[in-house]
Amino acid sequence: QKEVEQDPGPLSVPEGAIVSLNCTYSNSAFQYFMWYRQYSRKGPELLMYTYSSGNKEDGRFTAQVDKSSKYISLFIRDSQPSDSATYLCAIKNSGGSNYKLTFGKGTLLTVNP
Amino acid sequence: GAGVSQSPSNKVTEKGKDVELRCDPISGHTALYWYRQSLGQGLEFLIYFQGNSAPDKSGLPSDRFSAERTGGSVSTLTIQRTQQEDSAVYLCASSLAVGLNTEAFFGQGTRLTVV
Numbered sequence: 001q002k003e004v005e006q007d008p009g010p011l012s013v014p015e016g017a018i019v020s021l022n023c024t025y026s027n028s029a030f031q032y033f034m035w036y037r038q039y040s041r042k043g044p045e046l047l048m049y050t051y052s053s054g055n056k057e058d059g060r061f062t063a064q065v066d067k068s069s070k071y072i073s074l075f076i077r078d079s080q081p082s083d084s085a086t087y088l089c090a091i092k093n094s095g096g097s098n099y100k101l102t103f104g105k106g107t108l109l110t111v112n113p
Numbered sequence: 114g115a116g117v118s119q120s121p122s123n124k125v126t127e128k129g130k131d132v133e134l135r136c137d138p139i140s141g142h143t144a145l146y147w148y149r150q151s152l153g154q155g156l157e158f159l160i161y162f163q164g165n166s167a168p169d170k171s172g173l174p175s176d177r178f179s180a181e182r183t184g185g186s187v188s189t190l191t192i193q194r195t196q197q198e199d200s201a202v203y204l205c206a207s208s209l210a211v212g213l214n215t216e217a218f219f220g221q222g223t224r225l226t227v228v
Contacts, residue, residue: 097169101148101156101158
């Protein structure tokens with residue numbers, strides 16, 4: 001079992017839809033949770049991060065973490081065609097290798113106008 | 114430059130040849146990382162540099178892979194005797210420091226195709 005599991009999709013939604021992207025993880029030492037967005041032929045860019053259970057909101061984006069279930073989510077409200085990209089969850093553990101990002105495989109999202 | 118710069122953007126090489134991939138991190142960033150992104154495997158950690166030393170090389174897949182960093186800046190990832198399974202996008206990232214809440218900035222990658 002991989003340390004971080006993410007449904008690769010693809011996911012196709014109409015403009016304005018609410019999008020839910022999810023990952024599960026297996027290592028309880030994972031303490032820092034991030035979502036990256038990667039446009040085609042570009043490097044990943046950090047979208048949101050959180051380190052506690054609960055919700056964190058930033059504009060149209062909400063990151064949610066449930067440590068008891070080892071489940072993380074990213075919600076996109078009022079999705080736009082410009083949101084079309086691959087979304088990657090990434091996690092860091094709190095131990096000695098806290099520089100290392102462990103990624104999910106990414107979910108390819110297409111928002112259709 | 115303002116961001117992490119990688120060269121070349123694309124590289125096609127014949128099986129068995131050696132390749133060198135270059136990364137110019139953001140100025141002043143002491144930490145540098147290499148990751149590999151391949152179909153079916155996602156993004157995988159290869160190596161971490163702090164200054165010129167590499168305290169963690171655990172992700173390098175075989176001894177055909179090596180990396181160095183000089184002057185606390187530019188890094189080169191070398192793949193010897195390339196194989197078709199080496200085909201992937203190689204991503205470099207850098208960060209100002211290390212730790213849980215330190216952001217790593219990624220370059221756009223080098224797309225390597227081994228034919």
